[in-house]
Amino acid sequence: MSLFLREFARTRRDTGAIAPSSPWLAKALTRYVVPTPGSPRAVLEVGPGTGAVTRHVRAALDPLDSLELVEANPRFAALLERRYATDPQVRLRTGQVQQQELGTYDTIVCGLPFANFDATTVEQIFRHLLSALRPAGTLSFFAYSGMRPLRRMFTTGAELGTVLDTQAAVERALDAHQFRRETVLCNIPPAHVHHLAPVPGAAPGALAARNARFGYAG
Ligand SMILES: C[S@@+](CC[C@H](N)C(=O)[O-])C[C@H]1O[C@@H](n2cnc3c(N)ncnc32)[C@H](O)[C@@H]1O
Numbered sequence: 001m002s003l004f005l006r007e008f009a010r011t012r013r014d015t016g017a018i019a020p021s022s023p024w025l026a027k028a029l030t031r032y033v034v035p036t037p038g039s040p041r042a043v044l045e046v047g048p049g050t051g052a053v054t055r056h057v058r059a060a061l062d063p064l065d066s067l068e069l070v071e072a073n074p075r076f077a078a079l080l081e082r083r084y085a086t087d088p089q090v091r092l093r094t095g096q097v098q099q100q101e102l103g104t105y106d107t108i109v110c111g112l113p114f115a116n117f118d119a120t121t122v123e124q125i126f127r128h129l130l131s132a133l134r135p136a137g138t139l140s141f142f143a144y145s146g147m148r149p150l151r152r153m154f155t156t157g158a159e160l161g162t163v164l165d166t167q168a169a170v171e172r173a174l175d176a177h178q179f180r181r182e183t184v185l186c187n188i189p190p191a192h193v194h195h196l197a198p199v200p201g202a203a204p205g206a207l208a209a210r211n212a213r214f215g216y217a218g
Contacts, residue, residue, distance in 0.1 A: 138196065
């Protein structure tokens, strides 16, 4: 059994997936990890797991760029520690991201299973990550598509209230900060990738400029 599946069986809530992200999902998540020649960029990846997305982030770095990884599961962290121990551009922290004192970043890529957290934790983590972004920075995360109505359908009693509160907390973050959404079909299961900017309701002109800079016309 793969380490990922074993950890899903052990800590289903925190692992939040039965398989690592596909290369297509990793590509969409790392869309805004774009080197800027001559100016070093700082990238943060939260919840790297077994490193399926990390490989794409690392491959996109210039020699002066840096990558910080924050992973709560010590078994995943040990695997990443072995893989990146001799890489001077990668630094790993083991622990929950909401407990970490973060630096400031140009790009944050987040693999956390927000749908499994309570609303207070979701709000705390979004606040923490968005406030760690530099002014033109971006935060990209994913959610499995079609799961929201399914969760509501198959949850009852007091737990339904928790699910609805969590979904509302994610929605509020998207309403205030999302500037682009992508759908990735080639993943198990298919997923939406959400790209957020730190400034709530950023001027449409600023978002158009950001999208043009990254070659996105939408
Ligand atoms: C859905 S997996 C994503 C793994 C990997 N990014 C991928 O896409 O294949 C979620 C990851 O987030 C980690 N995680 C969960 N809660 C966390 C927290 N509060 N802080 C940091 N990592 C966390 C889990 O241990 C797991 O590695």
